[in-house]
Amino acid sequence: MRLVVLSILIVASAALRADAATQSVTAVADAFVRAVAPDSNFGGAGAVVIAPPALSNGEHQGLLRFDLAPVKAAFDAQFGAGNWNVTSASLRLTTTPASSGNFNANAAGPIQVSWMQNDSWVEGTGTPGAPTTDGITFNTLPLFLSPGDQPMGTINFPGGNSGANTYAIALASGFSSDVLSGGLASLRLFAGNDTVSFLFNSRNFGTAANRPVLLVDAIPEPAAGCVVGVLALGLLRRDRGKRTRTCAPVRHQPIMAP
Numbered sequence: 001m002r003l004v005v006l007s008i009l010i011v012a013s014a015a016l017r018a019d020a021a022t023q024s025v026t027a028v029a030d031a032f033v034r035a036v037a038p039d040s041n042f043g044g045a046g047a048v049v050i051a052p053p054a055l056s057n058g059e060h061q062g063l064l065r066f067d068l069a070p071v072k073a074a075f076d077a078q079f080g081a082g083n084w085n086v087t088s089a090s091l092r093l094t095t096t097p098a099s100s101g102n103f104n105a106n107a108a109g110p111i112q113v114s115w116m117q118n119d120s121w122v123e124g125t126g127t128p129g130a131p132t133t134d135g136i137t138f139n140t141l142p143l144f145l146s147p148g149d150q151p152m153g154t155i156n157f158p159g160g161n162s163g164a165n166t167y168a169i170a171l172a173s174g175f176s177s178d179v180l181s182g183g184l185a186s187l188r189l190f191a192g193n194d195t196v197s198f199l200f201n202s203r204n205f206g207t208a209a210n211r212p213v214l215l216v217d218a219i220p221e222p223a224a225g226c227v228v229g230v231l232a233l234g235l236l237r238r239d240r241g242k243r244t245r246t247c248a249p250v251r252h253q254p255i256m257a258p
Helices: 002-018 069-079 173-181 223-247
Strands: 021-026 029-034 047-050 060-067 084-094 109-116 150-157 164-169 184-191 198-201 213-220
Touching: 021 060, 021 069, 029 047, 047 060, 047 184, 069 084, 069 173, 069 213, 084 173, 084 198, 150 164, 150 173, 173 184
Parallel strands: none
Antiparallel strands: 021 213, 029 060, 047 198, 060 184, 084 164, 084 213, 109 150, 109 184
């Protein structure tokens, strides 16, 4: 019986894995902010820049916003509305070299990722050559940060000046809720040490395939798997009960002397 139960659980687990699906969306807004130009917007730039305060060109932070409505619609179509759970997520970012001496050269290191509760920041149209004030800046960034923001782990930039890499990010409950509701999700990226520097193509980059992409993985709602597990557990308990009754010692009545 134990072998039967184990086989049922293995088959159920394999079925869930086989039904796993991935959906991807390109950023609908992105920008970076610079400490050395705290009132300038760079939302129209062709790259997003991340750097720590310790480097010569000062601190840079990046923001990405994704519309998750297509992701929800695709998972609903495949699994049924609300009958799925998010299991993992990742970012695909394409490295680009620094375009001028105003930015630090790329250098390997950790980048922190944070889910932002507030999605109302404005991308703006500024570029490094023609900054504007029509969108988010270094000085206005704190207005969009809140205690409700949640960490999504660290991605490790390998260095170099080209190539697309996919970076796994941790699931934050707020992010998962955004996916399940088909809402907007904003991510903030900032340096994880004093030496890392990372430039990657923005959504304004000419080649669409090299723009920032969010990938979300999901599996069917585990209700079916839970039912199978409960049934298997029931079978196992019933089997144990049978063996317990079968093997119980027989009580003999004492023989009374005449």
